Amino acid sequence: MTVQAEQPRQLGEQTVPLRVVDCDVHPTPKRGEFEPFVREPYRSLLSDRKRMAGNGVYYDAPDYHHAMAMRTDTFPGDGNFAGSDPELTFRQLILEAGSDIAILGPLPERGQTTEEVVAMTEATNLWQDSCWLDAKHNWHQRYRGSICAAIGSPPDAVVEIEKWAGHPFMSQILIDAEPRPAWGDPKYDPVWAAAVKHGIPVACHLGRGEHEQLPMSPVGFMTYNHDLMVTYSMLAVNQVMSLIFDGVFDRFPELKIVFIEHAFSWILPVMWRMDAMAAARSGELGLKRKPSEYVRDNIWFTTQPLDYPENKLELTRALEWMQADTMLLFSSDYPHWTFDDPQWLLKHIPARMREKVMFGNAIELFGLPTEVPALAGQKRVIQ
Amino acid sequence: MCGPSEAAVTSSDGRRTRGVVAHPLPAGREHVVATVAEIPPGQHKIVPIGRYGVGVYNVRGRFYAIANYCPHEGGPLCLGRTHGRSVVDPSAPGGASEAREGEFIYCPWHQWGFELATGTTAVKPEWSIRTYPVRVDGDDVIVMA
Amino acid sequence: MSDTPVIDASVGVFFASDKDLRGHLAEPFASRGYPHTDVSWFAPVAGPRYTPGSELPKRAHPGSDPVATGKAVLDEQGADIAVLHPMTAASTFPDWHLGTAVLAATNRMLVERWLDDGPYADRYRGTIRVNPNDIDSAVAEIEKWADHPRVVQIGIPMQSQAPYGRAQFRPLWRAACEAGLPVAVHIEMGTGTRFSPTPSGITRTYAHLAAYQPLTFVWHLFNMIAEGVFESFPDLKIVWTDGGADLLTPMSWRFDTFGRPHLEQTPWAPRIPSDYLPEHVFFVQGMADGPPEADFAAEWLDFTGKADMLMFGSAYPSWQHTTPDSLPSAWTAQQRAKVLGGNAARLYGIELPSVTVSTT
Numbered sequence: 001m002t003v004q005a006e007q008p009r010q011l012g013e014q015t016v017p018l019r020v021v022d023c024d025v026h027p028t029p030k031r032g033e034f035e036p037f038v039r040e041p042y043r044s045l046l047s048d049r050k051r052m053a054g055n056g057v058y059y060d061a062p063d064y065h066h067a068m069a070m071r072t073d074t075f076p077g078d079g080n081f082a083g084s085d086p087e088l089t090f091r092q093l094i095l096e097a098g099s100d101i102a103i104l105g106p107l108p109e110r111g112q113t114t115e116e117v118v119a120m121t122e123a124t125n126l127w128q129d130s131c132w133l134d135a136k137h138n139w140h141q142r143y144r145g146s147i148c149a150a151i152g153s154p155p156d157a158v159v160e161i162e163k164w165a166g167h168p169f170m171s172q173i174l175i176d177a178e179p180r181p182a183w184g185d186p187k188y189d190p191v192w193a194a195a196v197k198h199g200i201p202v203a204c205h206l207g208r209g210e211h212e213q214l215p216m217s218p219v220g221f222m223t224y225n226h227d228l229m230v231t232y233s234m235l236a237v238n239q240v241m242s243l244i245f246d247g248v249f250d251r252f253p254e255l256k257i258v259f260i261e262h263a264f265s266w267i268l269p270v271m272w273r274m275d276a277m278a279a280a281r282s283g284e285l286g287l288k289r290k291p292s293e294y295v296r297d298n299i300w301f302t303t304q305p306l307d308y309p310e311n312k313l314e315l316t317r318a319l320e321w322m323q324a325d326t327m328l329l330f331s332s333d334y335p336h337w338t339f340d341d342p343q344w345l346l347k348h349i350p351a352r353m354r355e356k357v358m359f360g361n362a363i364e365l366f367g368l369p370t371e372v373p374a375l376a377g378q379k380r381v382i383q
Numbered sequence: 384m385c386g387p388s389e390a391a392v393t394s395s396d397g398r399r400t401r402g403v404v405a406h407p408l409p410a411g412r413e414h415v416v417a418t419v420a421e422i423p424p425g426q427h428k429i430v431p432i433g434r435y436g437v438g439v440y441n442v443r444g445r446f447y448a449i450a451n452y453c454p455h456e457g458g459p460l461c462l463g464r465t466h467g468r469s470v471v472d473p474s475a476p477g478g479a480s481e482a483r484e485g486e487f488i489y490c491p492w493h494q495w496g497f498e499l500a501t502g503t504t505a506v507k508p509e510w511s512i513r514t515y516p517v518r519v520d521g522d523d524v525i526v527m528a
Numbered sequence: 529m530s531d532t533p534v535i536d537a538s539v540g541v542f543f544a545s546d547k548d549l550r551g552h553l554a555e556p557f558a559s560r561g562y563p564h565t566d567v568s569w570f571a572p573v574a575g576p577r578y579t580p581g582s583e584l585p586k587r588a589h590p591g592s593d594p595v596a597t598g599k600a601v602l603d604e605q606g607a608d609i610a611v612l613h614p615m616t617a618a619s620t621f622p623d624w625h626l627g628t629a630v631l632a633a634t635n636r637m638l639v640e641r642w643l644d645d646g647p648y649a650d651r652y653r654g655t656i657r658v659n660p661n662d663i664d665s666a667v668a669e670i671e672k673w674a675d676h677p678r679v680v681q682i683g684i685p686m687q688s689q690a691p692y693g694r695a696q697f698r699p700l701w702r703a704a705c706e707a708g709l710p711v712a713v714h715i716e717m718g719t720g721t722r723f724s725p726t727p728s729g730i731t732r733t734y735a736h737l738a739a740y741q742p743l744t745f746v747w748h749l750f751n752m753i754a755e756g757v758f759e760s761f762p763d764l765k766i767v768w769t770d771g772g773a774d775l776l777t778p779m780s781w782r783f784d785t786f787g788r789p790h791l792e793q794t795p796w797a798p799r800i801p802s803d804y805l806p807e808h809v810f811f812v813q814g815m816a817d818g819p820p821e822a823d824f825a826a827e828w829l830d831f832t833g834k835a836d837m838l839m840f841g842s843a844y845p846s847w848q849h850t851t852p853d854s855l856p857s858a859w860t861a862q863q864r865a866k867v868l869g870g871n872a873a874r875l876y877g878i879e880l881p882s883v884t885v886s887t888t
Contacts, residue, residue: 060793061494061790062489062494062789062790062793063464063466063489063494063792066464067464067491067494071458071491072462072463072464072491073459073462073491073492178727178728180724180728180729181728181729181732182726182728182729182731182732184732184736185732212723212724215727215728216723216727217691217727217744217747218687218722218723218724218726218727218741218744218747219686219687219688219689219690219691219692219723219744219747219748220688220689220690220691220723221690221691222691222747222750222751222754223691223693223694223751223754223755224754224790224793224794225790225793226754226783226786226787226790227691227693227747227750227751227753227754227783227787229786230750230782230783230786230787231746231747231750231779233779233782234727234746234747235726235727235728237740237743237775238726238727238728238740239728241731241736241739241740242726242728242731242732242736245732245733245735245736245739246732246733246736263782265777265778265781265782266775266778266779266782268774268778269774269775269777269778270775272774272816272817272818272819272820273739273772273774273816273817274739276816276817276820277735277738277739277816278735280575280735280815280816280848281572281574281575281733281734281735281738283573283574283575284573284574284575284733284734284735285733285735305782305785305786306785307778307781307782307784307785307786308781308785309777309780309781309784309831309832310784310802314777314781314831315781317824317827318777318778318831321819321822321824321828337492337493337494338493338786339456339492339493340456341456341457343457344456344457468795469792469793469794469795470795471795471796478796479795479796489789494789495788495789496789496792505798506788506791506799506800507788507800
């Protein structure tokens with residue numbers, strides 16, 4: 001072992017430059033930790049539903065029964081789930097892997113009705129604030145949080161944004177990818193307006209819905225976890241087209257959207273496609289700019305999962321053609337099994353793009369400090 | 384049982400973690416890494432050879448040794464689970480069964496699987512893990528590394 | 529200039545009118561109600577529905593006259609051969625008996641009116657439309673037409689109620705392989721019992737739908753690969769006729785990377801997913817495809833082997849009509865020759881004069 005399990009929980013005077021911002025890290029509650037934050041009657045409803053309830057998974061990652069779709073070395077020793085121990089996340093991700101700042105993306109407990117989703121979302125923010133972003137657990141100031149918002153109910157989402165905007169460690173608004181309709185619908189405008197008003201980016205993480213919001217493809221359900229998860233990117237393709245073709249960025253030119261874990265290399269041909277179609281059907285769309293210009297100015301993607309070809313040069317070329325340095329944000333997805341190590345990821349990014357992808361874009365987008373208090377024994381991925 | 388080898392991958396509070404071997408044994412020679420009784424069939428032991436350690440596996444009485452390092456993203460390979468591989472089997476309900484139980488190691492990060500005996504994979508043979516010769520001499524399990 | 533042989537791999541064929549179609553139907557189907565190919569639901573607005581110049585006398589539907597189409601795509605546009613694809617809504621009728629009856633009538637019209645008669649018949653090749661919701665009849669229809677010398681492929685709709693990897697479709701693939709015919713997948717016209725065209729419901733604009741819907745191939749194709757369809761049917765060839773091939777490259781990287789450890793769940797498809805693409809998967813180049821002006825277009829076309837998959841198709845008489853002039857200018861002469869005719873000649877077994885590219 002080269003790293004001590006327990007750090008002294010205090011920061012010295014020394015600072016280091018921020019070099020790796022990890023934009024997708026998943027905290028999860030310990031057993032019994034979340035429920036006290038849920039207001040009644042939903043707390044009782046949740047506990048009632050969980051009586052005798054087992055695992056509901058039906059698209060399973062490899063070796064699911066043993067790995068639970070996690071990096072199996074991230075389960076803490078106390079029997080709780082992977083990602084439930086702020087100290088272990090700090091040690092494995094910040095100290096050992098070298099992510100300098102972790103932007104937490106909690107995946108809220110699901111609800112069956114809109115009211116339940118809103119209640120779970122509220123509770124998730126309270127729990128996150130108390131159990132991860134508080135002075136005790138965030139003593140190192142390396143955690144940032146997400147204002148979870150129930151996008152299916154825009155007025156409630158706005159209330160939640162107004163409640164937490166200005167929190168010193170909340171970096172973004174986080175919404176689910178699956179609720180219908182797509183984001184070009186004007187019903188979501190109040191959410192975009194609130195985000196723009198506070199200058200906070202809106203990030204979207206894929207979760208898993210039910211029924212036609214699983215999501216379901218236009219030709220029915222996939223068979224396995226891999227055809228489902230790979231084609232999940234097609235949902236993001238559609239959200240990008242909806243945001244642009246339906247004029248969201250014409251209505252909110254300052255709006256910043258982050259797609260987390262939807263992969264990104266598909267945006268290259270999708271930009272060509274949108275530009276060609278917008279030129280051909282301009283009479284219907286009436287956009288102020290070329291679709292690819294909105295992508296460059298208003299949309300970001302996180303790097304994980306990095307999908308790469310047999311010939312790595314093809315990836316390098318694609319990154320250059322899409323001008324990836326204008327739109328990528330590093331992410332690891334810790335502690336999920338699809339984790340991308342920052343040092344590994346770095347090797348795939350052309351040298352001239354590394355600083356923007358690993359930290360530069362995130363500092364600018366989220367308004368992060370350029371220097372952070374130094375930590376003894378931390379791996380530095382970029383000197 | 385915990386020896387110095389275990390310390391290479393287990394922190395002081397008992398939680399598994401990723402780490403490098405602080406004081407590796409010299410490379411390029413034979414190491415007595417365990418007694419036969421120490422690694423019963425189906426078990427393995429991680430010993431402090433090389434930068435990341437070496438996993439020594441007993442599969443139905445045959446011993447194999449591999450580097451504790453996944454060539455994909457550098458995960459701690461030997462913290463993964465060993466099992467067989469799936470094959471088409473029209474006689475089995477669901478049409479598949481497991482063959483060669485325990486002969487493959489699957490990485491704890493991305494579940495890439497490798498054959499313990501050869502270090503390779505049918506899907507992408509060019510991605511291989513490092514393997515080491517192992518022999519048993521009396522009660523001793525000896526790795527050449 | 530180049531005198532590369534040109535095969536137009538996508539030309540739409542229509543009945544002249546609903547009356548024309550009903551004239552090919554027997555009762556009780558001739559008196560039924562069913563959607564036309566052109567409906568108001570998500571129609572192209574603020575722009576053309578069909579390409580200018582495709583209008584026909586007596587308000588006959590564009591693409592319904594073999595002579596007019598021949599003049600446009602063979603004489604004026606310069607194709608040597610045109611692969612015809614009948615347009616219909618019948619594959620997504622809820623009553624699959626009615627759907628099968630309309631498709632059979634469509635095939636009879638295609639063969640009698642286009643492949644067996646008229647001045648351009650020897651330069652036309654045809655697509656036989658079958659109903660995936662009626663597998664037994666689909667197999668029978670394939671067997672019925674398989675020996676016609678100018679029938680070169682089977683046609684099925686992009687919209688389906690299950691992805692094409694599912695076991696229920698296997699008799700269709702088996703019949704296509706036994707007949708030695710590729711299967712073309714095309715966006716069905718009209719309306720019918722279909723799921724939303726996106727994972728997030730309907731689009732708000734026609735342009736969004738037109739840009740997105742061709743990409744539906746991703747779900748079908750990846751489900752087919754994971755379900756082992758190409759392992760079970762090594763001779764099966766699928767043609768995605770609405771374009772979108774550019775998406776294949778990033779999505780294939782994604783499927784290989786993410787899919788690799790999942791191969792343990794699918795021993796019936798044991799190879800890395802992209803291994804199943806060559807000589808199984810073909811695309812027609814669509815109006816919205818390709819980096820049109822980019823100097824890297826040639827390099828991009830070679831990624832994922834797309835240079836051997838893509839086929840020029842004019843989509844005439846659709847408004848998305850393209851001509852050989854609209855192909856990316858940076859492609860090499862060899863790439864251009866493959867896309868304009870070489871790939872289609874190989875796929876459909878069409879004899880062409882030897883490919884000669886001159887620079888004079």
